Amino acid sequence: MNTSMRHLANWSILGLTLTFLIGPFLIIILAGASDTEYLAFPPQGLTFKWYLKVFTVESFRASFLLSMALAVFGTLAALLLGVPAAYALNRYDLPMAETVRTIVAAPIIVPGIIVGLALLRYMVVPTGVTVTLALFMAHTALVLPYAVRVVSSSMTNLRADMEEAAVLLGCTRLQAFTKVVLPNIRGGVLAAFILGFVTSFNQVPVSLFLSGPGVRTLPIDMLAYMEITFDPSVAALSALLAFMSLAIVFTAERLLGFSRYV
Amino acid sequence: MSDAFVQLSDLTLSYGKSVAVPNLDLSIREGELIALLGPSGCGKTTTMRAIAGLLSPTGGTITIDGRDVTRVPANKRGIGLVFQSYALFPHLMAYENVAFGLRLQKLPEAEIKQRTEEGLATVGLTGFEKRKPAEMSGGQQQRVALARSLVMRPKVLLLDEPLSNLDARLRLEMRTELQRVQKETGITMVFVTHDQAEALALADRIVLMKDGKIEQLGTPSDLYARPATAFAAEFMGFENIFKVEGAEVVSANGRLPLEARPESSILAWRPDAVTVGSGPHEGRVAACSFAGAHREYVIDSALGPIKADAAIALPEVPLGETIRFDLPLSTARGLAA
Numbered sequence: 102m103n104t105s106m107r108h109l110a111n112w113s114i115l116g117l118t119l120t121f122l123i124g125p126f127l128i129i130i131l132a133g134a135s136d137t138e139y140l141a142f143p144p145q146g147l148t149f150k151w152y153l154k155v156f157t158v159e160s161f162r163a164s165f166l167l168s169m170a171l172a173v174f175g176t177l178a179a180l181l182l183g184v185p186a187a188y189a190l191n192r193y194d195l196p197m198a199e200t201v202r203t204i205v206a207a208p209i210i211v212p213g214i215i216v217g218l219a220l221l222r223y224m225v226v227p228t229g230v231t232v233t234l235a236l237f238m239a240h241t242a243l244v245l246p247y248a249v250r251v252v253s254s255s256m257t258n259l260r261a262d263m264e265e266a267a268v269l270l271g272c273t274r275l276q277a278f279t280k281v282v283l284p285n286i287r288g289g290v291l292a293a294f295i296l297g298f299v300t301s302f303n304q305v306p307v308s309l310f311l312s313g314p315g316v317r318t319l320p321i322d323m324l325a326y327m328e329i330t331f332d333p334s335v336a337a338l339s340a341l342l343a344f345m346s347l348a349i350v351f352t353a354e355r356l357l358g359f360s361r362y363v
Numbered sequence: 364m365s366d367a368f369v370q371l372s373d374l375t376l377s378y379g380k381s382v383a384v385p386n387l388d389l390s391i392r393e394g395e396l397i398a399l400l401g402p403s404g405c406g407k408t409t410t411m412r413a414i415a416g417l418l419s420p421t422g423g424t425i426t427i428d429g430r431d432v433t434r435v436p437a438n439k440r441g442i443g444l445v446f447q448s449y450a451l452f453p454h455l456m457a458y459e460n461v462a463f464g465l466r467l468q469k470l471p472e473a474e475i476k477q478r479t480e481e482g483l484a485t486v487g488l489t490g491f492e493k494r495k496p497a498e499m500s501g502g503q504q505q506r507v508a509l510a511r512s513l514v515m516r517p518k519v520l521l522l523d524e525p526l527s528n529l530d531a532r533l534r535l536e537m538r539t540e541l542q543r544v545q546k547e548t549g550i551t552m553v554f555v556t557h558d559q560a561e562a563l564a565l566a567d568r569i570v571l572m573k574d575g576k577i578e579q580l581g582t583p584s585d586l587y588a589r590p591a592t593a594f595a596a597e598f599m600g601f602e603n604i605f606k607v608e609g610a611e612v613v614s615a616n617g618r619l620p621l622e623a624r625p626e627s628s629i630l631a632w633r634p635d636a637v638t639v640g641s642g643p644h645e646g647r648v649a650a651c652s653f654a655g656a657h658r659e660y661v662i663d664s665a666l667g668p669i670k671a672d673a674a675i676a677l678p679e680v681p682l683g684e685t686i687r688f689d690l691p692l693s694t695a696r697g698l699a700a
Contacts, residue, residue: 260448262446262448263450263451265437266444267452268438269416269437269442270467271464273438281452284452285454
């Protein structure tokens with residue numbers, strides 16, 4: 102093959118890859134702007150009314166707030182469990198460390214459909230806990246693997262003797278952790294938070310089973326909305342959410358080199 | 364010993380079921396510079412960690428300045444430790460690293476500033492206050508680590524392999540620096556090393572350890588000139604060590620006669636104690652290297668290889684040629700079995 106043909110092949114592969122990555126994103130942006138009563142692509146006419154309508158749909162507003170709360174508090178709870186777990190797994194030669202790692206990773210290995218069904222069948226139904234609480238626990242569990250993994254990777258360069266040095270200078274073990282360990286894994290914890298937030302916010306299969314009267318996460322609410330109404334506002338909302346995720350990841354990358362940790 | 368400043372009595376240190384140091388007794392005087400010397404696994408680092416309080420003994424006591432600190436936690440013991448890896452806090456600049464311990468004591472800001480600046484000045488790092496550890500060389504990082512410990516005015520300063528991570532030039536500089544700091548502050552220092560040259564050059568006394576026990580304890584000149592055992596002799600550079608049978612030295616390879624029957628059961632010669640160029644024995648030159656003031660020969664003899672230094676004035680004997688040598692009783696060191 103001569104050089105120009107190889108160039109052509111390389112550029113074609115790159116072009117196709119980018120099309121598949123960015124194409125759907127462009128399609129929903131444009132579909133959300135279509136001046137029709139139904140979802141259409143290519144868009145016919147351009148309008149912002151569907152983008153504006155999104156903000157007036159009452160159930161979207163409620164489910165957005167629920168999804169936000171789940172993403173924030175679920176991820177915080179996962180970090181509260183995950184940071185100490187990552188610390189212990191890195192610092193100590195624990196018996197069964199591998200088993201613990203596997204169990205912690207389980208929520209991302211087991212298909213979400215099964216996790217959701219199991220939570221509904223064996224937790225919500227028999228114990229009668231509220232759907233909101235079940236959702237919170239499910240999202241915490243789903244984010245936990247990311248929290249442990251990302252925080253772990255930021256801890257590998259942290260040597261035990263740094264904490265011993267802090268102790269010899271007068272720190273308690275806890276102070277050594279807060280004054281020496283935490284500041285040095287700050288980037289990893291923030292990265293884990295962002296990754297966890299996005300994971301939780303976009304979660305569908307588990308949340309699907311954990312819905313109740315008036316309690317739905319945003320993606321599930323969008324599914325429900327589409328079953329009844331097929332106007333472009335769902336595409337508009339999807340585009341807005343994609344922009345929100347992009348903005349978060351972009352800011353994180355700018356502030357702390359997010360991609361180092363993931 | 365009544366003038367002991369640091370006293371380890373019947374100290375036993377274990378990891379799980381394996382005993383690393385059994386029943387150790389050691390007295391260290393105030394202001395002394397002590398080296399714990401030995402090969403890896405001899406218990407020297409374990410002993411140091413026990414003095415620091417990072418490892419709880421399974422038996423025995425540790426007394427510092429008249430106070431039993433065996434059960435005192437590491438953060439209340441008032442002991443400094445300069446880690447082999449320096450263990451600086453990467454997120455803090457040099458000034459904050461040094462001030463770290465003082466801040467924990469909630470001292471007034473003026474005193475923290477004064478002592479931190481003093482500490483950095485002591486190790487010659489004035490002007491480096493704003494550098495992060497990653498922006499400093501290994502030698503500078505070690506000085507920060509030293510200053511960080513010194514500003515706490517510890518009763519005892521422990522140093523783990525303080526020179527091993529430095530290149531040859533810095534090593535000499537740091538050695539002088541440590542001696543100067545010790546003289547200026549009068550602080551009691553214990554350092555751990557596997558390098559006999561380092562121990563000989565720095566220490567007031569050397570504790571030579573083997574398998575968790577003290578093999579020999581003495582001043583550098585003591586240990587250098589009068590090692591008591593074959594292990595100590597080997598560590599102090601006696602490279603030719605042979606068993607004695609009657610009036611002969613023997614090895615796995617063979618035997619050679621001595622001029623008389625010695626009293627010791629083991630004899631050892633440094634390379635420079637072997638006579639080269641004359642003498643009753645013959646061997647072949649297996650290796651020869653120029654070392655400035657002398658030539659270092661490896662002689663293939665009836666005993667196996669013998670290391671011998673020859674004065675530069677003697678003509679060089681080429682590889683493979685026959686060379687005469689002697690193992691004189693007058694320059695031999697007699698050792699206990």
